[in-house]
Amino acid sequence: xxxxxxxxxxxxxxxxxxxxxxxxxxxxxxxxxxxxxxxxxxxxxxxxxxxxxxxxxxxxxxxxxxxxxxxxxxxxxxxxxxxxxxxxxxxxxxxxxxxxxxxxxxxxxxxxxxxxxxxxxxxxxxxxxxxxxxxxxxxxxxxxxxxxxxxxxxxxxxxxxxxxxxxxxxxxxxxxxxxxxxxxxxxxxxxxxxxxxxxxxxxxxxxxxxxxxxxxxxxxxxxxxxxxxxxxxxxxxxxxxxxxxxxxxxxxxxxxxxxxxxxxxxxxxxxxxxxxxxxxxxxxxxxxxxxxxxxxxxxxxxxxxxxxxxxxxxxxxxxxxxxxxxxxxxxxxxxxxxxxxxxxxxxxxxxxxxxxxxxxxxxxxxxxxxxxxxxxxxxxxxxxxxxxxxxxxxxxxxxxxxxxxxxxxxxxxxxxxxxxxxxxxxxxxxxxxxxxxxxxxxxxxxxxxxxxxxxxxxxxxxxxxxxxx
Numbered sequence: 520x521x522x523x524x525x526x527x528x529x530x531x532x533x534x535x536x537x538x539x540x541x542x543x544x545x546x547x548x549x550x551x552x553x554x555x556x557x558x559x560x561x562x563x564x565x566x567x568x569x570x571x572x573x574x575x576x577x578x579x580x581x582x583x584x585x586x587x588x589x590x591x592x593x594x595x596x597x598x599x600x601x602x603x604x605x606x607x608x609x610x611x612x613x614x615x616x617x618x619x620x621x622x623x624x625x626x627x628x629x630x631x632x633x634x635x636x637x638x639x640x641x642x643x644x645x646x647x648x649x650x651x652x653x654x655x656x657x658x659x660x661x662x663x664x665x666x667x668x669x670x671x672x673x674x675x676x677x678x679x680x681x682x683x684x685x686x687x688x689x690x691x692x693x694x695x696x697x698x699x700x701x702x703x704x705x706x707x708x709x710x711x712x713x714x715x716x717x718x719x720x721x722x723x724x725x726x727x728x729x730x731x732x733x734x735x736x737x738x739x740x741x742x743x744x745x746x747x748x749x750x751x752x753x754x755x756x757x758x759x760x761x762x763x764x765x766x767x768x769x770x771x772x773x774x775x776x777x778x779x780x781x782x783x784x785x786x787x788x789x790x791x792x793x794x795x796x797x798x799x800x801x802x803x804x805x806x807x808x809x810x811x812x813x814x815x816x817x818x819x820x821x822x823x824x825x826x827x828x829x830x831x832x833x834x835x836x837x838x839x840x841x842x843x844x845x846x847x848x849x850x851x852x853x854x855x856x857x858x859x860x861x862x863x864x865x866x867x868x869x870x871x872x873x874x875x876x877x878x879x880x881x882x883x884x885x886x887x888x889x890x891x892x893x894x895x896x897x898x899x900x901x902x903x904x905x906x907x908x909x910x911x912x913x914x915x916x917x918x919x920x921x922x923x924x925x926x927x928x929x930x931x932x933x934x935x936x937x938x939x940x941x942x943x944x945x946x947x948x949x950x951x952x953x954x955x956x957x958x959x960x961x962x963x964x965x966x967x968x969x970x971x972x973x974x975x976x977x978x979x980x981x982x983x984x985x986x987x988x
Contacts, residue, residue, distance in 0.1 A: 582894030592648030597906030638709030640690030686755035692717035700838030718786030766807030814842035848903025864929030
């Protein structure tokens with residue numbers, strides 16, 4: 520494993536006993552889909568997340584008993600901002616580093632194959648986790664700290680990672696920080712990798728600028744400089760990565776400004792979710808991007824040089840086209856955002872089947888046979904499943920002043936409930952009747968509403984009833 524240390528294993532073993540897990544278990548956020556297997560996967564995901572809590576922070580998993588910027592931020596964005604807001608806050612406040620001449624930034628994770636900054640440049644993902652947490656909580660004191668880190672992190676990237684010729688940021692694709700995620704010539708060569716530009720990392724920087732603008736507006740600062748840079752980066756992404764003949768974006772721009780045409784799963788999903796892809800392109804991506812019968816891969820096609828890695832001739836390895844559940848969670852969320860009920864339903868079912876391979880959510884799974892691999896009790900894998908429930912099935916979209924609902928419910932479901940949902944000062948009971956994505960009625964506390972929106976100012980028990988057809 521690339522990030523594992525003996526000290527981290529000892530820490531994890533000492534802090535995830537049954538007593539700890541029982542202490543952190545909760546009767547909140549009760550999910551019933553009418554389908555026992557989906558309910559069981561939901562409870563499994565909750566238990567995995569509970570096992571990853573130590574010292575008021577989230578660890579990445581059984582094999583990664585550390586606090587990581589990307590693992591934490593993606594998990595918070597997918598689900599933990601709703602179900603564990605206080606722990607999300609304490610975790611995000613922990614992942615910082617002081618950069619000389621700039622100040623406090625989001626901490627850049629490092630790895631064994633490509634080192635750290637500037638080969639790895641995806642620390643800006645902290646802004647994504649932080650903004651999603653603010654939207655869920657309205658915590659202005661936290662937002663002020665997050666804003667400073669986000670602005671500083673953007674300045675660091677503009678100074679060290681910006682490639683003027685393309686208008687893109689250089690560095691490894693987000694979380695794909697192993698040799699197996701790149702052609703063999705990049706193996707253990709972070710200086711060469713830093714000259715490339717990946718779809719997912721640039722999508723994160725685009726979102727970082729957008730988030731900085733939104734934070735600035737809330738805090739009374741000028742958002743326009745961030746919006747201008749966001750728009751320029753969006754144009755550069757579409758100009759450099761889009762493949763009209765394939766109907767999806769390419770993986771990365773190499774050191775010679777040539778596009779490597781593989782699809783990158785996380786990048787495709789983020790391009791849809793962040794609005795980098797317009798409506799027409801989003802539909803093409805969802806229908807054209809290669810997937811597998813067992814789940815959505817992190818890149819495809821695989822790089823053949825890793826097919827016999829470590830002597831395992833029957834399997835490819837780690838980042839080389841494996842199915843990572845958190846990536847699948849984002850892909851499902853992207854499909855739901857686009858109201859693609861079929862794609863969302865297929866990927867949710869695939870996620871369910873992977874979760875049934877053993878008694879935990881693993882780090883990744885092999886696309887050839889679904890074999891579980893990597894770390895057990897993986898935080899972002901469990902969060903990926905919960906994200907498909909919260910943002911897909913229930914269509915929860917956080918806004919600064921409330922929750923917008925836009926459920927996407929596949930045909931196998933007819934009655935969904937989510938109870939004892941803590942949202943700011945309210946406790947929500949949510950029921951969905953029917954399936955599809957067309958909203959027929961949205962009823963709040965017995966009164967039909969003009970739009971599917973729940974204000975953040977509500978307090979106490981609130982009943983939400985949604986009918987689809």
